[in-house]
Amino acid sequence: MAPSLVFLLVLLSCSATATLVACSSSNEAEAGLRMKLAHVDDKGGYTTEERVLRAVAVSRQQQQQRLMAGAEDDVSAQVHRATRQYIASYLIGSPPQRTEALIDTGSDLIWTQCATTCLPKSCAKQGLPYYNLSQSSTFVPVPCADKAGFCAANGVHLCGLDGSCTFIASYGAGRVIGSLGTESFAFESGTTSLAFGCVSLTRITSGALNDASGLIGLGRGRLSLVSQIGATRFSYCLTPYFHSSGASSHLFVGASASLGGGGASMPFVKSPKDYPYSTFYYLPLEGITVGKTRLPAVNSTTFQLRQLFKGYWAGGVIIDTGSPLTQLASHAYEALKEEVAAQLGNGSLVPAPEDSGLELCVAREGFQKVVPALVFHFGGGADMAVPAASYWAPVDKAAACMMILEGGYDSIIGNFQQQDMHLLYDLRRGRFSFQTADCTML
Numbered sequence: 119m120a121p122s123l124v125f126l127l128v129l130l131s132c133s134a135t136a137t138l139v140a141c142s143s144s145n146e147a148e149a150g151l152r153m154k155l156a157h158v159d160d161k162g163g164y165t166t167e168e169r170v171l172r173a174v175a176v177s178r179q180q181q182q183q184r185l186m187a188g189a190e191d192d193v194s195a196q197v198h199r200a201t202r203q204y205i206a207s208y209l210i211g212s213p214p215q216r217t218e219a220l221i222d223t224g225s226d227l228i229w230t231q232c233a234t235t236c237l238p239k240s241c242a243k244q245g246l247p248y249y250n251l252s253q254s255s256t257f258v259p260v261p262c263a264d265k266a267g268f269c270a271a272n273g274v275h276l277c278g279l280d281g282s283c284t285f286i287a288s289y290g291a292g293r294v295i296g297s298l299g300t301e302s303f304a305f306e307s308g309t310t311s312l313a314f315g316c317v318s319l320t321r322i323t324s325g326a327l328n329d330a331s332g333l334i335g336l337g338r339g340r341l342s343l344v345s346q347i348g349a350t351r352f353s354y355c356l357t358p359y360f361h362s363s364g365a366s367s368h369l370f371v372g373a374s375a376s377l378g379g380g381g382a383s384m385p386f387v388k389s390p391k392d393y394p395y396s397t398f399y400y401l402p403l404e405g406i407t408v409g410k411t412r413l414p415a416v417n418s419t420t421f422q423l424r425q426l427f428k429g430y431w432a433g434g435v436i437i438d439t440g441s442p443l444t445q446l447a448s449h450a451y452e453a454l455k456e457e458v459a460a461q462l463g464n465g466s467l468v469p470a471p472e473d474s475g476l477e478l479c480v481a482r483e484g485f486q487k488v489v490p491a492l493v494f495h496f497g498g499g500a501d502m503a504v505p506a507a508s509y510w511a512p513v514d515k516a517a518a519c520m521m522i523l524e525g526g527y528d529s530i531i532g533n534f535q536q537q538d539m540h541l542l543y544d545l546r547r548g549r550f551s552f553q554t555a556d557c558t559m560l
């Protein structure tokens with residue numbers, strides 16, 4: 119008797135809050151969610167130099183995809199990131215099945231590849247078995263005309279013959295197709311029920327999933343993890359790339375997200391009117407200082423998000439966990455490169471490894487003492503001092519190079535620059551804060 123009564127109560131409380139996440143207001147979700155994050159290269163046994171070159175390669179691939187997307191005039195692909203870099207593992211269903219997701223501040227939907235619908239070769243290879251909804255008592259399909267509006271919230275959706283909600287989610291690296299459902303999710307700490315995509319067809323660049331089972335979107339859209347649990351903030355802290363102890367990075371969503379006082383803070387850039395992509399988090403970058411020199415050619419106009427022609431937006435500065443290297447709009451990149459090179463002088467510069475895509479390199483030995491100080495100036499007086507080890511890295515036995523790329527129109531604060539910082543996205547106040555931190559201690 120007792121279990122079915124509890125079940126009935128849960129059903130009742132779900133329908134009472136039907137416009138919210140189905141049954142998510144458990145105490146645990148209110149306390150917030152905590153997730154351990156593994157870097158996609160953690161398991162590969164790579165050397166420091168290999169990891170650096172992999173990070174550069176991924177960033178250049180993203181650059182290429184953006185340029186190609188621009189050429190095809192495919193605006194949606196233009197603004198979506200191609201590759202994700204951090205993996206959270208979680209449990210889905212009852213009884214629980216283990217799943218791994220790339221976390222992504224640049225998209226919204228939560229999805230995982232599904233055993234019952236992935237035909238041979240229709241889905242990507244993943245490290246864990248596909249999630250099998252037939253083995254879970256908590257899976258509920260989202261009907262096409264669901265009251266909560268989950269189906270309609272996904273940009274591209276169709277009604278299946280059986281009344282199910284079929285979606286297509288597009289990324290720079292390709293697209294996935296599946297149907298929406300709700301399930302119970304359990305993270306390192308915190309459980310909740312979430313609408314998610316059960317994927318039956320994965321057509322994305324080989325390797326882009328990095329053996330994960332799917333994605334967790336943290337964007338501003340209705341279907342992101344953050345929006346679904348009604349979280350007003352989230353934070354994360356990424357441990358250093360070359361940390362040997364293997365301590366994990368962490369992501370906190372909801373009440374558990376806090377910098378614990380201090381830190382510098384700035385408003386997020388409000389999207390311009392008519393801007394069609396509400397998913398992204400834009401920061402108000404206004405200037406750059408190298409050594410003691412503030413770059414005269416770089417100001418807020420350099421980074422403005424603007425419409426080049428109807429429907430084609432460019433510019434802006436995105437903060438992103440999925441892009442390894444920081445990329446700066448061409449004009450700012452050139453000014454930075456010239457100033458750094460001038461301050462280093464011809465005596466310090468050494469040739470960059472061929473085909474690395476990097477332009478400024480110095481002798482590896484003691485590079486941290488040689489390279490100039492770098493500060494990013496954000497709106498509201500928030501200055502982000504970038505330590506040498508967060509913008510230069512050893513690429514081979516002889517050289518260390520500047521880990522910043524030219525981004526065309528766009529600028530991205532990449533995850534290499536976010537090492538050793540606790541970053542808080544306060545959605546209620548519309549503010550972004552950061553604080554230097556030992557991420558291994560969180």
Ligand SMILES: *[C@@H]1O[C@H](CO)[C@@H](O)[C@H](O)[C@H]1NC(C)=O
Nearest residue numbers: 232233234235250251252253
């Ligand atoms: C999913 O689970 C059901 C029930 O246990 C089983 O019959 C089916 O074979 C499983 N499907 C796959 C593809 O593993």
Ligand SMILES: *[C@@H]1O[C@H](CO)[C@@H](O)[C@H](O)[C@H]1NC(C)=O
Nearest residue numbers: 414415416417418419420449
């Ligand atoms: C930014 O710099 C450009 C020249 O590089 C100048 O034309 C423009 O007025 C400046 N904008 C602001 C807001 O200072």
Ligand SMILES: *[C@@H]1O[C@H](CO)[C@@H](O)[C@H](O)[C@H]1NC(C)=O
Nearest residue numbers: 459460461462463464465467
């Ligand atoms: C560095 O080299 C460039 C070109 O080789 C030259 O134009 C410039 O004057 C040199 N600068 C210094 C400080 O030696």
